[in-house]
Amino acid sequence: MPPLIFSLQLAFTLAVCAFLIVPVVLSVLAGLTVNYFVGLESGLTLKWVIEVWNGYRDTLFRSVGIALACLALTLVLGVPAAYALARAKSRLGRAFEELLMLPVAVPGLATALALIASYGALSGFRTSWAFILVGHALFTLPFMLRAVLAVLSAIDLKTLEEGAASLGAGPWQRFVHIVLPNCRDGILAGSLMVLTLSMGEFNLTWLLHTPLTKTLPVGLADAYASLRLEVGSAYTLLFFLMIVPLLLAMQALARPRRRRFIPADDTDLAPLALKP
Amino acid sequence: MNPVPLAIRLEGCARTFADGTRALEPLDLDIRAGETLVLLGPSGCGKTTTLRLIAGLERPDAGGRVLFDGEDVTARGIEARHVGMVFQSYALFPNMTVAENIGYGLRIRKLPIREQRARVGEMLAMMRLEALADRAVDQLSGGQRQRVALARALAVRPRALLLDEPLTALDAQLRDTLRMEINLLLRGLGITAIYVTHDQAEAMALGDRIVVMAHGRVAQVGTPRDIYHRPASAFVADFIGTMNRVRGSETADGFACAGGRLRLPPTGRGAAAVMFRPEDVRIAADDETADLAGTVTASFYLGDRTRLFVDIGDECPLTVESSARCTFRPGQAIRLNVQPDGLLVL
Numbered sequence: 001m002p003p004l005i006f007s008l009q010l011a012f013t014l015a016v017c018a019f020l021i022v023p024v025v026l027s028v029l030a031g032l033t034v035n036y037f038v039g040l041e042s043g044l045t046l047k048w049v050i051e052v053w054n055g056y057r058d059t060l061f062r063s064v065g066i067a068l069a070c071l072a073l074t075l076v077l078g079v080p081a082a083y084a085l086a087r088a089k090s091r092l093g094r095a096f097e098e099l100l101m102l103p104v105a106v107p108g109l110a111t112a113l114a115l116i117a118s119y120g121a122l123s124g125f126r127t128s129w130a131f132i133l134v135g136h137a138l139f140t141l142p143f144m145l146r147a148v149l150a151v152l153s154a155i156d157l158k159t160l161e162e163g164a165a166s167l168g169a170g171p172w173q174r175f176v177h178i179v180l181p182n183c184r185d186g187i188l189a190g191s192l193m194v195l196t197l198s199m200g201e202f203n204l205t206w207l208l209h210t211p212l213t214k215t216l217p218v219g220l221a222d223a224y225a226s227l228r229l230e231v232g233s234a235y236t237l238l239f240f241l242m243i244v245p246l247l248l249a250m251q252a253l254a255r256p257r258r259r260r261f262i263p264a265d266d267t268d269l270a271p272l273a274l275k276p
Numbered sequence: 277m278n279p280v281p282l283a284i285r286l287e288g289c290a291r292t293f294a295d296g297t298r299a300l301e302p303l304d305l306d307i308r309a310g311e312t313l314v315l316l317g318p319s320g321c322g323k324t325t326t327l328r329l330i331a332g333l334e335r336p337d338a339g340g341r342v343l344f345d346g347e348d349v350t351a352r353g354i355e356a357r358h359v360g361m362v363f364q365s366y367a368l369f370p371n372m373t374v375a376e377n378i379g380y381g382l383r384i385r386k387l388p389i390r391e392q393r394a395r396v397g398e399m400l401a402m403m404r405l406e407a408l409a410d411r412a413v414d415q416l417s418g419g420q421r422q423r424v425a426l427a428r429a430l431a432v433r434p435r436a437l438l439l440d441e442p443l444t445a446l447d448a449q450l451r452d453t454l455r456m457e458i459n460l461l462l463r464g465l466g467i468t469a470i471y472v473t474h475d476q477a478e479a480m481a482l483g484d485r486i487v488v489m490a491h492g493r494v495a496q497v498g499t500p501r502d503i504y505h506r507p508a509s510a511f512v513a514d515f516i517g518t519m520n521r522v523r524g525s526e527t528a529d530g531f532a533c534a535g536g537r538l539r540l541p542p543t544g545r546g547a548a549a550v551m552f553r554p555e556d557v558r559i560a561a562d563d564e565t566a567d568l569a570g571t572v573t574a575s576f577y578l579g580d581r582t583r584l585f586v587d588i589g590d591e592c593p594l595t596v597e598s599s600a601r602c603t604f605r606p607g608q609a610i611r612l613n614v615q616p617d618g619l620l621v622l
């Protein structure tokens with residue numbers, strides 16, 4: 001490649017990266033500067049981070065709690081559902097699969113309004129974090145289901161199960177010994193997806209929350225709207241600290257697993273050792 | 277040490293699938309304890325369905341019964357039938373190593389760990405897989421996978437072994453070797469075995485008896501010799517080996533046809549067609565009398581022999597074999613003698 005074209009491409013790539021990364025860096029820095037309007041000369045401080053920690057700690061814990069509960073719910077519902085769909089290769093099953101994508105396609109606002117219209121009157125439920133959990137589960141379930149289903153469809157599940165059955169394994173043993181381990185990658189990918197989505201969900205949660213059930217993104221919006229820019233930025237920083245490890249783990253999972261290569265051919269297949 | 281082999285009996289077992297496909301017409305079949313029975317037939321004739329009925333992976337239509345040693349097991353699922361099964365795709369568990377695959381049935385049966393280990397070791401040694409015990413199954417060659425599948429099915433010492441085209445996924449040379457090994461193995465174990473294949477050479481080599489199937493029906497049951505030399509129908513005759521067919525009419529002293537006269541012993545039925553195998557035809561020397569005269573239309577050198585197509589004026593040319601050393605040109609006149617005891621009338 002001519003060096004000129006290469007330099008241009010490199011410059012373009014760097015420019016795009018800068019365009020995406022600079023705001024993030026600025027936001028993080030804003031959370032650490034004493035006075036953002038004066039600039040970095042005003043010095044670096046953890047004051048804002050501490051302020052956010054003291055004021056909004058509960059939203060952080062609530063978000064983590066909801067995300068974990070949501071994960072548990074999607075695992076319990078999504079994995080068996082994916083298994084059932086993978087086994088039932090009927091047209092009805094496929095239609096059902098499409099239907100499950102609906103909560104993703106429908107705007108979060110609409111889902112939230114529907115939930116409020118249906119269950120808003122149950123005041124105990126309406127004011128608890130479980131109300132938000134239901135919204136999150138609705139929204140994230142399709143991601144779990146899809147991730148598991150993709151893995152299950154790629155293996156010959158029916159024959160594997162028949163193989164296990166021929167060795168005496170009952171339905172539950174087959175599910176635990178064969179099905180679950182073989183869709184482990186799908187479950188892991190789906191789990192990280194669900195955690196990340198639930199943690200960052202704003203649309204639905206904005207409508208479903210009450211002053212006592214704020215989640216982290218909702219608190220973040222509050223902070224930006226009503227407090228100093230530095231506080232909002234410090235808040236963002238905390239959010240990053242939680243979400244980035246999840247994203248990294250997701251990346252690591254998406255990479256195809258590399259196996260030790262062991263050449264296998266049949267030329268060295270020794271004859272059976274049969275007793276006479 | 278080997279378990280007592282199982283006698284299996286199918287009574288009026290038909291199978292109609294949910295979409296209306298009639299895969300199997302009502303079928304009666306007796307499988308003797310300890311024999312190797314081969315189910316042979318073209319694709320879609322119902323071999324796999326029959327095997328799955330025996331295994332318990334399919335249920336027969338109402339009225340059909342599956343009996344193991346006289347006991348009705350029709351309602352039992354495969355988990356409770358204790359038959360070993362080797363699948364065409366092997367169905368090895370990708371989440372387990374070779375040793376774990378082989379030991380899975382023992383684990384399900386909750387054998388003491390020590391005994392599980394011993395039996396897995398025994399199977400690994402017999403199959404010569406010791407070095408691969410801890411390898412993942414996706415790091416095995418085709419032949420090795422096949423052996424793991426066989427070992428896994430045999431580890432639980434089933435009383436019957438069901439094999440669905442276990443060699444089809446392998447290349448031709450390996451197939452020949454493994455076919456011999458499986459043959460020795462089945463005979464050594466004395467186990468009842470039901471072996472599905474569409475390869476007639478495999479069926480001949482392995483079967484104590486062969487069930488030839490066509491369109492969901494049994495066309496013939498018999499020893500390989502019976503099937504080859506005394507086919508019960510034109511379908512069986514054509515499906516197994518090569519068969520020549522000559523039309524004509526039976527006369528007082530034989531069978532008159534295009535190209536000459538065959539020395540057919542009187543049948544008393546007025547045969548209108550006669551069949552014979554290429555190996556029952558001899559090319560007549562110049563000074564000999566001959567049954568048939570014709571011309572060579574094509575000749576194929578096969579290494580160990582030469583295969584000739586000979587036109588005698590009938591619809592289909594005859595297939596004839598000669599020793600590899602003789603050469604023939606297309607168009608050359610040729611005279612043939614057919615062994616009288618090789619002539620078949622259906």
Ligand SMILES: Nc1ncnc2c1ncn2[C@@H]1O[C@H](COP(=O)(O)OP(=O)(O)OP(=O)(O)O)[C@@H](O)[C@H]1O
Nearest residue numbers: 293295297299318319320321322323324325326474
């Ligand atoms: N689950 C099913 N639903 C509907 N039809 C089926 C099903 N399984 C098999 N069939 C049909 O039943 C018939 C017999 O099938 P079977 O698998 O027993 O044939 P086979 O002799 O094993 O053939 P092959 O040599 O191709 O494996 C075929 O026509 C097949 O299409």
Ligand SMILES: [Mg+2]
Nearest residue numbers: 323324325440
């Ligand atoms: Mg088949």
